[in-house]
Amino acid sequence: MTEDQKFYRTVRFSQTTITELMIPSYANFGGKIHGGILLSLMDKAAYACASKHSSGYCVTVSVDTVDFLQPIEVGELVALIASVHYVGNSSMMIGIKVISENVHTSTVRHTNTSYFTMVSKDETDQIKKVPGLLLETKEEVKNFIDAMKRKEIKDYYKKELKKLGEMPESEEHDIELLKDERCLIVH
Numbered sequence: 001m002t003e004d005q006k007f008y009r010t011v012r013f014s015q016t017t018i019t020e021l022m023i024p025s026y027a028n029f030g031g032k033i034h035g036g037i038l039l040s041l042m043d044k045a046a047y048a049c050a051s052k053h054s055s056g057y058c059v060t061v062s063v064d065t066v067d068f069l070q071p072i073e074v075g076e077l078v079a080l081i082a083s084v085h086y087v088g089n090s091s092m093m094i095g096i097k098v099i100s101e102n103v104h105t106s107t108v109r110h111t112n113t114s115y116f117t118m119v120s121k122d123e124t125d126q127i128k129k130v131p132g133l134l135l136e137t138k139e140e141v142k143n144f145i146d147a148m149k150r151k152e153i154k155d156y157y158k159k160e161l162k163k164l165g166e167m168p169e170s171e172e173h174d175i176e177l178l179k180d181e182r183c184l185i186v187h
Contacts, residue, residue, distance in 0.1 A: 008132040009053055010136055011134075011143075014084055018045045018082075019077055020077070021075075022072055022074050022076050024074050027074050033071070033074065035068060038072070041078070041080055042066075042082075042112070043116065046118055048082065049084060050116075050118035054120035054128065054130040056122065058092075059118065060118055061117050062154075064150065067113045072100045075103075078098060078111075080096055080097075086144050086147030089127075091117055091130070092117070092118050093118075093150070095114075095147075097112075098112035
C-alpha cells in the first residue's frame with residue numbers, strides 16, 4: 001500500500017447495518033410505522049457509518065430523497081443498511097437502504113431509500129478532512145458517480161432557487177404563473 005492510499009478506506013470498512021423491531025409505540029394514526037421514526041433510525045445509521053469512516057464525530061447537514069416505497073407494519077424487523085457512496089474533503093454522502101422483514105411470513109421488502117450528507121468535525125467543532133474512498137466493485141464506482149451527479153444537481157437547484165429569490169417579479173407575473181394552479185390569492 002502506498003503512502004497516499006493509507007488515508008483511504010473501503011466502503012466495506014464503514015458499512016453499517018442497524019436492525020430494530022418495530023413496536024406499537026412507533027405506529028402512526030394509520031397503524032403503520034411513523035415516517036419520523038424511520039428518519040430518526042436512518043439518521044442513526046448514517047451517523048454510525050460516517051463516524052466509522054471518518055474516525056470521529058459527524059453531523060447531518062442534509063437529507064436528500066427520502067423515498068417511502070412501502071409502509072412498514074408493527075412487529076416487522078427493519079434493517080437499515082448504510083454505506084459511504086461519496087466523499088469530499090470533510091463531507092460524506094451516505095446511502096441508506098431500508099429492508100423490512102415479516103418474520104412470520106418470511107416476507108422481505110425494500111421499503112425506503114435515502115441519502116444523508118454528513119460532515120466530520122474535530123474536537124474543537126471545526127470541519128475535519130475525511131479519508132478518501134477505495135472503490136472495489138462496479139457497484140461502488142456506480143454509487144460514487146451517481147452521488148457526484150446527485151451533488152451536482154443539488155448545487156444547481158440551490159443556485160437556481162437563489163436566483164428566483166433575487167428576481168423582482170410583478171404581481172401580474174405571479175397571477176399569471178398561478179392561474180392553472182389549485183390556489184386562490186386573497187388580499
